[in-house]
Amino acid sequence: MQGCENPQIDPLPRRALQVCYRAGAASALLAEPGTLALLGFGVSTPASTDPRCLQVALETFDAPAPLELWQVNAPVSCGRDGALCWSAGGGWLFAAIELDEREHGGPTATARLAYEQLHRFVAMREARHVLRVWNYLGAINHGEGDAERYKHFCDGRAAGMGDFFAEGFPAATAIGHHGDGRRLQVYLLASDQPGMRVENPRQVSAWRYPRQYGRTPPSFARAMLLPAQDVLAISGTAAVVGHASAHQDDLNAQLEETLLNLEALLASAGMATGFDGQSPLKIYVRHGADAARVRAFVQRRLPGVPTLLLHGDICRRELLVEIDGWRYA
Numbered sequence: 001m002q003g004c005e006n007p008q009i010d011p012l013p014r015r016a017l018q019v020c021y022r023a024g025a026a027s028a029l030l031a032e033p034g035t036l037a038l039l040g041f042g043v044s045t046p047a048s049t050d051p052r053c054l055q056v057a058l059e060t061f062d063a064p065a066p067l068e069l070w071q072v073n074a075p076v077s078c079g080r081d082g083a084l085c086w087s088a089g090g091g092w093l094f095a096a097i098e099l100d101e102r103e104h105g106g107p108t109a110t111a112r113l114a115y116e117q118l119h120r121f122v123a124m125r126e127a128r129h130v131l132r133v134w135n136y137l138g139a140i141n142h143g144e145g146d147a148e149r150y151k152h153f154c155d156g157r158a159a160g161m162g163d164f165f166a167e168g169f170p171a172a173t174a175i176g177h178h179g180d181g182r183r184l185q186v187y188l189l190a191s192d193q194p195g196m197r198v199e200n201p202r203q204v205s206a207w208r209y210p211r212q213y214g215r216t217p218p219s220f221a222r223a224m225l226l227p228a229q230d231v232l233a234i235s236g237t238a239a240v241v242g243h244a245s246a247h248q249d250d251l252n253a254q255l256e257e258t259l260l261n262l263e264a265l266l267a268s269a270g271m272a273t274g275f276d277g278q279s280p281l282k283i284y285v286r287h288g289a290d291a292a293r294v295r296a297f298v299q300r301r302l303p304g305v306p307t308l309l310l311h312g313d314i315c316r317r318e319l320l321v322e323i324d325g326w327r328y329a
């Protein structure tokens with residue numbers, strides 16, 4: 001982890017959501033005012049039963065494993081609703097669900113159920129505008145062609161969404177974890193005001209991908225400008241140009257292409273170029289053996305940016321790396 005500079009110094013504006021990586025004990029971070037969510041990575045982080053805590057099933061290459069902290073400038077309430085955990089405050093909502101495919105009949109039915117339950121819950125809340133979703137599933141590339149598990153996930157996700165996103169999809173990430181292969185984790189950020197979707201002019205919008213990538217095109221926007229705040233929530237971004245994967249087997253070229261895509265997104269959102277100490281990024285690396293090269297790239301090309309390196313499979317087999325995160329104006 002590269003450091004998150006003292007995010008506590010300036011008081012948060014009233015509507016703000018602050019995301020950063022922090023070292024330290026989960027209990028202390030949960031006790032800070034305005035903590036909406038606390039995400040741990042891998043098996044090494046102590047689990048907590050607080051509904052605001054989620055243990056993400058991706059191992060990190062960073063030691064000690066940092067925590068991702070979401071904070072708002074308002075009192076926070078939280079609870080559980082069936083398999084779902086949630087917290088809310090200041091017009092923001094965090095909701096998470098974890099399901100075991102063995103109990104729900106495979107990846108399609110499980111993704112469908114996860115999205116139906118999230119959709120049902122969010123629809124009852126004031127914060128009903130889903131801005132950003134993260135999806136972590138096991139063995140994402142297992143199965144050939146249309147039988148690949150990611151394709152089944154895309155089917156179930158679209159079915160579970162129903163017409164809830166008729167006005168446009170949220171920003172998203174979908175990554176394969178190396179934990180218990182039947183465990184699906186989905187968590188989201190919603191708000192009481194809509195955000196603004198941003199697409200990447202260098203890329204075909206994912207929901208318009210041609211048939212060769214699957215029966216059901218992936219249901220996500222490339223990025224989302226958060227409401228009432230100059231913050232861009234950036235979807236999983238990889239070396240996809242047009243609709244094709246670029247630079248097969250070339251890690252550095254994929255990383256450079258991914259940076260070009262990230263810069264194109266910033267431009268498309270009307271933001272200045274570059275990332276800085278306020279803009280935490282996650283970098284998903286397919287092969288553990290590539291982690292050192294990815295870290296060297298990040299130090300050279302994204303100096304001073306808080307980054308978290310995670311071991312995860314990208315939904316197209318030829319893609320070695322993917323980046324998502326936040327850009328604060």
Ligand code: 3EB
Nearest residue numbers: 172173174218220236238240
């Ligand atoms: C891509 O550009 C890479 O299925 O939710 C990126 C972000 C990708 C989100 C998803 C997939 C998803 O198509 C893959």
